[in-house]
Amino acid sequence: MTVFGTEYRNWIDRQIAAEQNPRRRERLEAGLGHGSAEFLRLIWLPVFKNFEDLYAEFEVRDLNGGYRYIDLAYRPGGAKGAIEIQGYGPHARDLDVRRFKDLCWRHSLLALDDWTLLPIAYPSIVEESERCRQLVLAFAGKFAAAASEPSLSWLEAEMLRFARVTLGPFTAVHLAEHLRISSQHARRLLHAAVENGRLVVASGEKRYRTYRLPDWK
Numbered sequence: 001m002t003v004f005g006t007e008y009r010n011w012i013d014r015q016i017a018a019e020q021n022p023r024r025r026e027r028l029e030a031g032l033g034h035g036s037a038e039f040l041r042l043i044w045l046p047v048f049k050n051f052e053d054l055y056a057e058f059e060v061r062d063l064n065g066g067y068r069y070i071d072l073a074y075r076p077g078g079a080k081g082a083i084e085i086q087g088y089g090p091h092a093r094d095l096d097v098r099r100f101k102d103l104c105w106r107h108s109l110l111a112l113d114d115w116t117l118l119p120i121a122y123p124s125i126v127e128e129s130e131r132c133r134q135l136v137l138a139f140a141g142k143f144a145a146a147a148s149e150p151s152l153s154w155l156e157a158e159m160l161r162f163a164r165v166t167l168g169p170f171t172a173v174h175l176a177e178h179l180r181i182s183s184q185h186a187r188r189l190l191h192a193a194v195e196n197g198r199l200v201v202a203s204g205e206k207r208y209r210t211y212r213l214p215d216w217k
Contacts, residue, residue, distance in 0.1 A: 004041045011051040027057040027069060035085040035122040036071050042125055043132045044072075047178075048140070049165075058082075062109040070110070079143040080115040083136075087122045116142065134180055155179060159189055160198060160213075169202035169210035 001009070012028060019025040032040075036056065044054070058073035074081035084107075110117055118139050124132055141154025141161075152160075162178050163170070176186035190211050193199040202210040 004045055024057055024059045032056055035087050039085055039125050042129050043136055047133050047137055076143050082110055082115040082117045084119045085122060086119050163213050169212040171210050
């Protein structure tokens, strides 16, 4: 089994084992749709390396008293991030009036319940993978910024999150690859973080080489 296959199976199995709601458990046991699985394989896992704080087929009650299921709910610290994979056939080419209206209602009801919605077209997952990775990185960064300091940009917040989950010191090149920005831009972010005390230099004196969180972090 591939690395993705192992991570994916363990992630789904953990959710099934923990779920007491028979409706959601049945949906999880049936497996995710092809679009959701490809999003996880091509976009999410390459960026974040794990499925932490991510929930499949997440059940919510809408304002009409019914049940709806979010393809992938991202809930760090109880946040409400909803990722919806839009298949080309059912959501575009073959979309009739009834289904189009229901899709609009779905998105509206999620927004009224304070969910931050991120719809992603399946063709973009396959044809614009790098662009989608940048998109989900920015999406996750919104919640990281809210959970840390309101004054931080999403790049700064994601930099600190990266520092927290990285085992040991890291270089500007590593950060640049993670954030998908230039090494020069990464160095500017890192130098600013050192100046304000959010990070410290792990090695290098005149020319900083590696960085890490302060001991008190």
